[in-house]
Amino acid sequence: MTARLTVGEAPDIRKHNLSQLLRLLHLGGPMRRAQLTDLTGLNRSTVAGLVAELAALGAVLEEPDLGLVEKQGKKKGKQAKAGRPSPLVRPRPETVQVLAADVSIGRVSMALIGLGGAVVARRSRSFTDSSARTIARLLATLSKELLASPRAGRHVVALGVSVPGVVRGQDGNVRFAPNLGWEDQPLGELLDVALAERGISGLRVGLANDGDLGVLAEHQRGVARGYDDVVFVEGETGVGSGVISGGLPLAGSGGYAGELGHLTIRRGGRLCRCGARGCWETEIGAGAMARALGLPEDADEGEVGVLLRSAAVTGNASLVARLDEVAEYLGIGLANVVNAFNPQLVVLGGLLQDLYPLVAERVTEVIGAAALRAPMEQVQLVLPELGADAVLLGAGEYAWREVLADPVAALS
Numbered sequence: 001m002t003a004r005l006t007v008g009e010a011p012d013i014r015k016h017n018l019s020q021l022l023r024l025l026h027l028g029g030p031m032r033r034a035q036l037t038d039l040t041g042l043n044r045s046t047v048a049g050l051v052a053e054l055a056a057l058g059a060v061l062e063e064p065d066l067g068l069v070e071k072q073g074k075k076k077g078k079q080a081k082a083g084r085p086s087p088l089v090r091p092r093p094e095t096v097q098v099l100a101a102d103v104s105i106g107r108v109s110m111a112l113i114g115l116g117g118a119v120v121a122r123r124s125r126s127f128t129d130s131s132a133r134t135i136a137r138l139l140a141t142l143s144k145e146l147l148a149s150p151r152a153g154r155h156v157v158a159l160g161v162s163v164p165g166v167v168r169g170q171d172g173n174v175r176f177a178p179n180l181g182w183e184d185q186p187l188g189e190l191l192d193v194a195l196a197e198r199g200i201s202g203l204r205v206g207l208a209n210d211g212d213l214g215v216l217a218e219h220q221r222g223v224a225r226g227y228d229d230v231v232f233v234e235g236e237t238g239v240g241s242g243v244i245s246g247g248l249p250l251a252g253s254g255g256y257a258g259e260l261g262h263l264t265i266r267r268g269g270r271l272c273r274c275g276a277r278g279c280w281e282t283e284i285g286a287g288a289m290a291r292a293l294g295l296p297e298d299a300d301e302g303e304v305g306v307l308l309r310s311a312a313v314t315g316n317a318s319l320v321a322r323l324d325e326v327a328e329y330l331g332i333g334l335a336n337v338v339n340a341f342n343p344q345l346v347v348l349g350g351l352l353q354d355l356y357p358l359v360a361e362r363v364t365e366v367i368g369a370a371a372l373r374a375p376m377e378q379v380q381l382v383l384p385e386l387g388a389d390a391v392l393l394g395a396g397e398y399a400w401r402e403v404l405a406d407p408v409a410a411l412s
C-alpha cells in the first residue's frame with residue numbers, strides 16, 4: 001500500500017492527519033464525515049481523502065447515511081435539512097485488532113481488542129510457577145489461542161502487556177516486580193522468543209506498569225475522561241498506581257515514577273516485599289485488609305473482596321469497625337497524594353473500590369486533617385468505571401499507540 005499524496009501536501013502532515021482522524025474514531029466511535037471535518041478543522045475534501053485511505057487500509061468503513069442529511073456538516077438533529085448526505089465513518093473492530101495482557105499475581109488475562117476499544121475475545125489462565133520464562137510462554141500460548149479464534153481480524157498488529165512491577169519501556173525488562181519475586185527479568189526478550197517459537201511474528205510488543213495502564217484506560221475511556229490531573233490507586237496484593245499530570249502520563253526520568261504503593265507511610269511498619277518497611281501497600285493492600293478482617297494474611301484477594309462486599313450489603317458495623325486502621329492509612333496516603341499532585345480525581349480501584357464506600361467518612365476525615373486546604377478543595381475521590389478490566393483495557397490502549405500514531409506504517 002502506498003500512501004496517496006495530495007499535491008503540495010507533506011507526508012508528515014498527512015501522517016499527522018490520518019493519526020488524528022483514526023484516534024477520534026477509536027476513542028469516539030462512529031462519526032459522520034461532516035463531524036470529523038468539524039472536529040479536525042480540515043477541509044471536506046481533505047477529510048474525504050483521509051477517510052478513503054483509512055478505508056483502503058481496512059481500518060474504517062464508510063456507510064451512506066441516507067437518513068441524515070446535513071448542511072455543511074454544521075447542523076444537527078431537527079435543524080438538518082437539504083444539503084449533502086454525510087456518510088457515517090465506522091471503525092472496524094472486526095478487522096483491525098490488538099492483543100492485551102494483564103499479568104497479575106497467579107493469573108494472566110488476555111483479550112483481543114478491536115479498533116474502537118471493544119473486547120472481541122478473551123482468555124485467562126492461572127499459574128503457580130511465576131518465573132518470567134513461564135509467564136512469557138503462557139502469554140505466547142494465549143496469544144496463539146486468541147489469534148486462532150474465529151473472531152480474530154485480518155490485522156492483529158500489536159501486543160500490550162501489563163506487569164505488576166517497575167518496567168523499562170524500551171526493552172521490556174522488568175526491573176522489579178516484588179509480588180512476582182522478580183528482579184531484572186528480561187520479560188520482553190523472553191516473550192519475543194516464546195512468540196517466535198509459536199510461529200507468531202510481526203506483533204509490536206510493549207510492556208508497561210499496571211498502574212500506569214490503569215490510569216491510561218480510565219483517562220481515555222473511563223471515569224477520568226476529560227480530566228487532566230488524575231491519580232489511580234489500585235489495591236490488590238500489591239498497590240499499583242499511575243499518575244496523569246497536565247493531561248500526560250507522569251513518567252519520571254526512567255519511566256518509574258508514581259510507585260505510590262511504596263511510599264513510606266509508617267515508620268518501622270511491616271516488612272514490604274520491596275525490602276523496605278511500612279510501605280503504603282503493607283498498610284492498605286489485600287494482606288492488610290485480610291488481617292483486619294480476621295482472615296489469614298495471605299488470603300485470596302477474591303475472598304477479601306467477597307467479605308468487603310457482603311459488609312456493604314449487610315451493613316455489618318463490627319466488620320467495618322475492624323477496618324478503621326486500614327481506612328486511616330488509606331486517608332494518610334491519599335493526603336500525601338493530594339498534596340503532591342493536586343489531582344482533580346483520585347480513582348480508587350481493585351479492592352479499594354469495595355473498601356472505600358464502607359469507610360468513606362473516616363477516610364475523608366483523615367485526609368481533611370492532613371491535606372492542604374487548597375488542593376483538597378479541588379479533589380474528588382471516585383470509583384473506576386471500567387472495574388476489574390481497567391488494567392487489561394489500558395494494556396490494549398498501550399498497544400494501540402503506535403497504530404494510532406502512524407496507521408499507514410502499522411496496517412500496510
Ligand SMILES: [Zn+2]
Nearest residue numbers: 262272274279
Ligand atoms: Zn514497598
